[in-house]
Amino acid sequence: MSQEAIPQLAAYNDAALDAAFAALSQELDASAQSLTSAEAVESFRLHWLGRKQGRLKAISEAWLKSAPVEAKKQIGQRFNQLKAEIEQRLESASTGTGSGALDAEAIDITLPGTRRALGAEHPLIKTMHEMVAVFQRMGYSVGVGPEVETDYYNFESLNFPPGHPARDTQDTLVVANQERKPLRDRLLMRTHTSPVQIRTMEQQPPPVRIVIPGKVHRNDAADATHSPIFHQIEGLCVDTNITFSDLKGTLDHAMKEFFGSNVKTRFFPSFFPFTEPSADVQISCPFCGGKGCRKCKHSGWIELLGCGMVNPAVFGFVQQKQPAYDPKKISGFAFGMGVDRIAMMKYGVSDIGQFYSGDTRFLEQFA
Template structure:
């Protein structure tokens, strides 16, 4: 191994002697820098030449201290020039070593760009949300906008403003999930998990003057035991249409068109009387069985019909809560409807239990990919 450069002690400080000493130093600096092959070598090189205790740079300052007085200026200039060149050589060596390391890393980690990339498998929309979106799309095509509201509602919006009297069975804790710690509040201010998306109808009418045409998709909660056809959490799509001269015929025509769009033009619809506190008159709507074409099968219990939703004309008492915003029951009328998304998804995909939609079984969900 070649002997490392050591700073000589000068006795002659003439220009010629200084030129020779500086030339030897810079040659040694260049040779040592050229032999560096890694970060550890560079660190040792840096410390040997620039260490504040015993580095070459500190040692050549002795030249200036020992130089005769009349030559100190010339020697000082040369020392400063050497110092600048040493610092530049150390910086250049660092850049070269880093570049070599990066090149080596790129070679070892080289990517074959001709190979196909790693594709992350994409998920698909949940079947319930897919059906919900299909329903919403049908009504959007008819000019309806989408309404949204909170899942944690007050008793006022969930019941009172929808014409539910205080003794209505839906207020019973067996049906409704109430938020704890509400006993000190007035009944209309108590919070609960909304049991239907109908509160969005009132909230919309409070903000928007008629005419109104909205469709309201969303999650709802009820204190129901999980079985083949019931779940404590499920989805609804409701609709509201309010304008002048809206009649029951408009309601029937709208829903008939919507379900023909969903299930095909051969589907028939029929309505029969029912009761809901917020509509008067009220009706349940059935569609002809999409499995047997109305002939009768196990799915439709051999009746040829399947019940899908409730609907009716908005009760004038509901309009009274928003009368100040242009909903005078003497001047406007409207209809409302609501359907369970899971129920339609069960029919559409032939699923026998609602719980299968929520178990997260990939084998089941993959069928809808």
């Protein structure tokens, strides 16, 4: 748009001022008819509102600054009205509501939006989701809980008595400056996802069937097979007449679902404070079919998880808040396994630290 000269005001009375600003309004209406593209809108804005050569700036210098004091108010009011009209025309053009709307630039809201490309799941998270899905298909719900736990939920309620080796700071990462609190209230980083079992039973009566995936922390030196941060999946089933046979059948089915229908399971006596009796579970090597290979150390079997029947002492702690957990009337089983170790087996990874290195060159191969 070419800039036209600003005419001088003949007088400063209301009639003269109304006529002068009416002429500017007509000029504004005419120039607003060209607002049919983004370039035209920008040209219109610069023509009227430009800081150096804009029409409003020129009007202000020609009329407002040189006007007598008694006329400045009347000119200023009309000047502000003209500026508001200009801004309204620009807003209408931008939102598509005015006669000069940017029809060519209008957004078709029926078109699909631009989607941000999603990355692939981390191999640990992918493995954990696959394992959880196996138990969900068996009717288990997913339980979650805090990673910063109290000593009570992490140890005491799970039948770890005071003085148990697992409570030692050589095995457990504890929060500093907790010495003044009672032992059961002291905070630490959970060493297993078992506290979620207690919290769940306290909140709901039996029957309970939950699977608990999550991150846990232990005071372990990092090496090829150990990390101070790793992941676990635990399960809990509590109801009337739950037996060890139910436990064996559940885990045998889950291992076949995850590793293949040809996988076999076997149980060996073990010890855990929160289960009695307890067992370690081995599966036949899914890589060699039980014939013996490097991954199973040529034994044909791989030790994978721990399990057992819930210790009645654990139900005793839960009864303090949920009386329905009477060990004389109900029973249950629990199990737990390490996600990282299973992912290492599944993907043939020899160093657990690679999962936590953040090296995209390593992680991309599992996408």
